Amino acid sequence: MILTGPIETACVIAVVAISVAALLNLYRLAVGPDVLDRILALDTLVVNAIALIVVIGVWYGTAVYFEAALLFAMVGFLTTVAFCKYLLRGNVIE
Template structure:
């Protein structure tokens, strides 16, 4: 039962990644592209967690946590760059 749920989740997350790629390519504004990239990071984290549940491998959860921290930092640095023009003051 859990295998079927993980497969359905993988399909749904894959579809959302495709929609995020469309928003990155066709986004009318830079902010829309940054938000789509941040959403893609969240989808990638979800993908890693679902794969970890599917294969019963606990090391993937640590990778998802590291990916979440890096994704947060990149989103903050993109936004800071758009507001101020530089990242490091």
């Protein structure tokens, strides 16, 4: 892909920065000292994935990626709540 303007350059820089942040989150997910740190790293990894989807949507100039990011955000929120509830009570559904 040929960079033609400042938006494309900013998107490339943003993709690189988000990718570095995702790699650091993967490290914390693998090495985290306890389960709560791993859940927090997983939630942050979901936020990084949402940011990456949105940046790619801006780069390509289409709105389909924004809908995918919204769906991914809802699923990521529900999984984080389910993990935390499971750790606190031992079950998800009462």
